Amino acid sequence: MSDRSPRLDRPADDRPADSRRAFEEILDRLEQAIASGELGPGDRLPSERDLAARFGVSRPSVREALRVLEALGLVSVRRGAEHGVTLREEPQNAFAHLFRFHLALNHTSVASLVEFRVAIESWAAGLVAARGGAETLGELERQLDAMRQPGLGQVGFHSLDAAFHLELVRGAGNELATSVLEASRTAIQRTMLAALVAKADWPGTRDRLVREHAGVVDAIRAGDGAAASRLVTDHVTTFWREHLD
Amino acid sequence: MSDRSPRLDRPADDRPADSRRAFEEILDRLEQAIASGELGPGDRLPSERDLAARFGVSRPSVREALRVLEALGLVSVRRGAEHGVTLREEPQNAFAHLFRFHLALNHTSVASLVEFRVAIESWAAGLVAARGGAETLGELERQLDAMRQPGLGQVGFHSLDAAFHLELVRGAGNELATSVLEASRTAIQRTMLAALVAKADWPGTRDRLVREHAGVVDAIRAGDGAAASRLVTDHVTTFWREHLD
DNA sequence: GAACCGTAGTTGGTTTGACCAATGCGGTCA
DNA sequence: TGACCGCATTGGTCAAACCAACTACGGTTC
Numbered sequence: 049m050s051d052r053s054p055r056l057d058r059p060a061d062d063r064p065a066d067s068r069r070a071f072e073e074i075l076d077r078l079e080q081a082i083a084s085g086e087l088g089p090g091d092r093l094p095s096e097r098d099l100a101a102r103f104g105v106s107r108p109s110v111r112e113a114l115r116v117l118e119a120l121g122l123v124s125v126r127r128g129a130e131h132g133v134t135l136r137e138e139p140q141n142a143f144a145h146l147f148r149f150h151l152a153l154n155h156t157s158v159a160s161l162v163e164f165r166v167a168i169e170s171w172a173a174g175l176v177a178a179r180g181g182a183e184t185l186g187e188l189e190r191q192l193d194a195m196r197q198p199g200l201g202q203v204g205f206h207s208l209d210a211a212f213h214l215e216l217v218r219g220a221g222n223e224l225a226t227s228v229l230e231a232s233r234t235a236i237q238r239t240m241l242a243a244l245v246a247k248a249d250w251p252g253t254r255d256r257l258v259r260e261h262a263g264v265v266d267a268i269r270a271g272d273g274a275a276a277s278r279l280v281t282d283h284v285t286t287f288w289r290e291h292l293d
Numbered sequence: 294m295s296d297r298s299p300r301l302d303r304p305a306d307d308r309p310a311d312s313r314r315a316f317e318e319i320l321d322r323l324e325q326a327i328a329s330g331e332l333g334p335g336d337r338l339p340s341e342r343d344l345a346a347r348f349g350v351s352r353p354s355v356r357e358a359l360r361v362l363e364a365l366g367l368v369s370v371r372r373g374a375e376h377g378v379t380l381r382e383e384p385q386n387a388f389a390h391l392f393r394f395h396l397a398l399n400h401t402s403v404a405s406l407v408e409f410r411v412a413i414e415s416w417a418a419g420l421v422a423a424r425g426g427a428e429t430l431g432e433l434e435r436q437l438d439a440m441r442q443p444g445l446g447q448v449g450f451h452s453l454d455a456a457f458h459l460e461l462v463r464g465a466g467n468e469l470a471t472s473v474l475e476a477s478r479t480a481i482q483r484t485m486l487a488a489l490v491a492k493a494d495w496p497g498t499r500d501r502l503v504r505e506h507a508g509v510v511d512a513i514r515a516g517d518g519a520a521a522s523r524l525v526t527d528h529v530t531t532f533w534r535e536h537l538d
Numbered sequence: 539g540a541a542c543c544g545t546a547g548t549t550g551g552t553t554t555g556a557c558c559a560a561t562g563c564g565g566t567c568a
Numbered sequence: 569t570g571a572c573c574g575c576a577t578t579g580g581t582c583a584a585a586c587c588a589a590c591t592a593c594g595g596t597t598c
Contacts, residue, residue: 069580071360095549106582108353111551112360115316119361120394127550128590139400145320146365146387152328153384154468164469167416224392224401224409228473315552340578351553356580372579373561542597551588559580566573 070109075116077103082135093123093133119145143231151235159292161236166284168229169213172220173264173280174273184219188212188265195258202244205254210237212261216280243291257287315354320361322348327380338368338378366390388476396480403484404537406477411529413474414458417465418509418525419518429464433457433510440503447489450499455482457506461525488536502532 081087093099096114100107114133117123121140125133151161176184191212195205210233217229233240247253260283267276326332338344341359345352359378362368366387370378381387395401421429436457440450455478462474478485492498505528512521 070582071580097549108356108583109581111353112357114550115357115360116364119364120391125550126590127548127588129546129548130591131589132549139398142365142391142394145361146367146391148324149327149362149365149367150384150387150469150472152324153334153380154472155328155330156469160467160469163467164473167467167470168412171412171416222405222408222412224395224405224477225412228409232469314550342578353554354552359579370579371561372559372577374575374577375562376560377578540598542595544593544595546591546593548591549589551586553586554584555582557580557582560578561576563576564574566571568569568571 070103070105071112071116074099074103074105074110074113078113078117087135089135089137091135093135095132141227141230143227144234147231147235157292158236158239159288161232162284162288162292165229165232166281168225168232169217169284170277170281172217172222172225172229173268174277175221176216176219177268177271177273177276180268180271181219181221184215185265185268187215188219188261188268191215192258192261192265195254195261200254202241202250205257206241206244209257209261216264243288246291257283260286315350316357316361319344319348319350319355319358323358323362332380334380334384335382336380338380340377386476386479388473389479392476392480402537403481404533406481407529407533407537410458410474410477411526413470413477414462414529415522415526417462417467417470417474418513419522420466421461421464422513422516422518422521425513425516426464429460430510430513432460433464433506433513436460437503437506437510440499440506445499447486447495450502451486451489454502454506461509484536488533491536502528505531 078087078093087093094102096107096110099110103110114123114125118125119142121142122136123133124136124140150156191208195208195212200208213233214226214230218226220226244253260279264276264279264283267273267279323332323338332338339347341352341355344355348355359368359370363370366381366389367384368378368380392401392406396403396406436453440453440457445453458478459471459475463471465471489498505524509521509524509528512518512524
């Protein structure tokens, strides 16, 4: 390892060393603990009160540090005895928060978000089809089957749909793309659900959506990347067309 | 203001609505304020005490929210009179922060970052070619010409190359894609430059790169989206192949 | 003995109120 | 005029308390 060990997010700090804030100190100490192996994925951190005592700071300062780690997706928090703060096994998507604010700041429209999603998903679909990931295919078929159960409402369908699209991108094997897609998707989750509910003739709509998903699965099974790509694009674009102006 | 003001959606929250934490509420409110234009880049936020009073929460809770925003690179904080918390001018950079962070923690590799770039850029190239954006084409040609000036070193070339690729994506007209691409590029900027310098036979390499860029421009001019897409993919992939293992 | 239930203790969530520490502005004094 | 000093503002930090989930354990009941 180099002498320039990877450090927790403190890009170019203009702050003098002696005025480092308490929570930054805590982040450093925790980083050390992780680097030394003292703390590993899945481990539970000491309680907030413990950490405060160990590091000689107050609990609010500890909490600020924990909020940072949480925002970065590194820890998860649950309250109650035998619960507490744990280092995540799989770091969680830190992009979700950022996406929200980025969209707000740029006053980005839902349309451009959807377009962005299409770019990623169509790429992923093409790749999955070309590679022929059997595992992904199985998962997609499972979601598809679930979508077919009679009487499924909009809410239930929506979560299966989300899982389907996420799995599709995950199948491409690019963690970054997966995270970004997930974040962009959750950013319009509510809008998406509203759009689903607003559709006239729900059973008919549902059947159509199921057919479209099935088409994508077929194209992937056939190893036809171009078709898979195109079908995903059409699927998403068609769905949103009538809701965007 | 309406009782149901337009809001961006929140990421799937497993927490019941009534147990949302105070700082999350604050994040929502700030997001609203930003989305509505009440707060914009460069603006100074009300003081912590003000925010606490406005939102009816305590100052520590406000501070937790601010730490999240700070971790995401959205605000900068300075203490003292006439200072305070300000929304950063260039929120796009926030993505770069996070990307770098992911890289540092090995949650993502340079390879997957490059692959991700390819996904976005090839999509953009296809779109630009199909739409035939004359403006974009002109800008790309300008960058290309600049790349041809004799004696151009790696550093100079690199910045022109960056501008070329950024302009390509910008031409697709999707701000989100542009921001994300820019961030993913700056995150590996240093690595990229190192790779350029490490290439044997710089003049030869440069000529090859220029030819590849020219090929993309030609395909766009010809309106051949598929070719443009493929050429961009090949261009980026080839460049990085020998540097990733 | 097994299923149930309530209570105690642990842990995060939040508030209050206080004081410290930078920083810039404006007034004062040489 | 210019250097200086203090005050107001704002972030940084702490202490102590209470609330709210949640688990585990022990007692109760069948």
